[in-house]
Amino acid sequence: MKYFKRNQTRQIKIGNAAIGGGAPVAVQSMTNTDTRDWRSTVKQIKRLEEAGCEIVRVSLPDMESAQNVSKIKKNIKIPLVADIHFDYRIALEAVKQGIDKLRINPGNIGSKDKVEILVKEAKAARIPIRIGVNAGSLKAVHNFDDNSLRAKELAKAAIEHVKILEKNDFYDIAVSLKASNIATTVEAYKIFASKRNYPLHLGITEAGSIFSGTIKSSAGLGIMLYDGLGDTIRVSLTADPVEEIKTAYSLLQSMELRNAGVEIVSCPTCSRCCVDLIKIVSDMERETSKMRGLKKFSKPVKIALMGCVVNGPGEAKDADFGIAGGKNTGILFKNGEIIGKVKPNRWVKTLTDMLKDFHKQC
Numbered sequence: 260m261k262y263f264k265r266n267q268t269r270q271i272k273i274g275n276a277a278i279g280g281g282a283p284v285a286v287q288s289m290t291n292t293d294t295r296d297w298r299s300t301v302k303q304i305k306r307l308e309e310a311g312c313e314i315v316r317v318s319l320p321d322m323e324s325a326q327n328v329s330k331i332k333k334n335i336k337i338p339l340v341a342d343i344h345f346d347y348r349i350a351l352e353a354v355k356q357g358i359d360k361l362r363i364n365p366g367n368i369g370s371k372d373k374v375e376i377l378v379k380e381a382k383a384a385r386i387p388i389r390i391g392v393n394a395g396s397l398k399a400v401h402n403f404d405d406n407s408l409r410a411k412e413l414a415k416a417a418i419e420h421v422k423i424l425e426k427n428d429f430y431d432i433a434v435s436l437k438a439s440n441i442a443t444t445v446e447a448y449k450i451f452a453s454k455r456n457y458p459l460h461l462g463i464t465e466a467g468s469i470f471s472g473t474i475k476s477s478a479g480l481g482i483m484l485y486d487g488l489g490d491t492i493r494v495s496l497t498a499d500p501v502e503e504i505k506t507a508y509s510l511l512q513s514m515e516l517r518n519a520g521v522e523i524v525s526c527p528t529c530s531r532c533c534v535d536l537i538k539i540v541s542d543m544e545r546e547t548s549k550m551r552g553l554k555k556f557s558k559p560v561k562i563a564l565m566g567c568v569v570n571g572p573g574e575a576k577d578a579d580f581g582i583a584g585g586k587n588t589g590i591l592f593k594n595g596e597i598i599g600k601v602k603p604n605r606w607v608k609t610l611t612d613m614l615k616d617f618h619k620q621c
């Protein structure tokens with residue numbers, strides 16, 4: 260797999276996961292259940308695990324939810340992160356309950372003394388802390404209209420809090436600097452990365468619905484990933500969090516940063532198109548999404564679905580295999596060579612069988 264040149268960051272461990280220091284960009288999400296209802300929370304985390312989520316965060320709005328941490332942890336496989344706002348005592352309870360990482364918000368966690376107490380406990384428990392700076396909760400950011408000045412304020416707040424941790428000899432730190440504006444976010448991450456090498460948790464906050472949020476997150480995260488920034492990502496969507504995982508893997512796969520199993524490439528169709536390609540691609544996506552084991556492929560597989568033989572095979576020459584439409588038929592090709600013909604109603608079945616064979620060979 261080809262990687263962009265990545266920023267060299269310090270590696271930290273979150274339970275059984277590593278972020279930074281050259282580890283693959285980790286995919287994470289956050290539950291949207293009531294954490295006081297630990298059974299529903301576990302149920303959602305299991306769906307996230309199945310979708311490929313590698314780190315999961317739960318918000319702990321009160322002591323009752325913090326007291327559920329050990330019950331949740333016992334029933335899941337991936338590392339659990341506690342999201343804490345306002346009350347540092349909830350964070351202390353989460354540590355006592357065996358949480359794998361804390362996320363604190365410098366904008367509302369309170370005084371330096373309270374942060375220092377937390378740092379001491381996290382150090383004793385050997386768990387990392389994410390300094391999660393959020394433009395929405397930092398008053399100083401709202402003194403400015405200019406995106407660049409806002410970015411400087413975000414980075415300044417992150418550095419100030421990082422310094423509190425460093426003064427206490429604590430370096431298991433991850434940092435995020437989220438805003439809902441792409442320019443502010445990208446600039447803030449760049450400023451921070453020029454001053455410290457802690458692993459970066461990337462995200463565009465309040466990105467929106469599946470459609471608009473996917474576009475906004477992909478634009479923002481894409482710029483930063485291309486620049487080599489980012490050790491873990493969370494795509495924030497107003498949707499089932501499983502959608503965040505699917506979007507994150509698609510984004511990372513499109514940038515050749517992670518192997519998410521099957522990638523389908525298809526043409527936009529035009530007047531040369533000989534088949535109902537829109538339906539075929541949608542059926543193919545449904546079939547591949549059922550083949551969850553494919554995510555564990557040791558190498559990614561690209562399949563192409565093209566509307567005609569005029570440009571199809573040429574446009575899809577990077578694909579491992581695929582089909583290009585002909586009049587009431589399809590030209591099946593593998594590694595750029597034509598290997599047969601398939602009727603349009605057999606395309607999905609033929610390619611699904613070829614994927615299963617490919618899977619066995621991996």
Ligand code: SF4
Nearest residue numbers: 526528529532566567
């Ligand atoms: S592959 Fe053929 S049908 Fe598809 S866009 Fe290109 S020319 Fe048109």
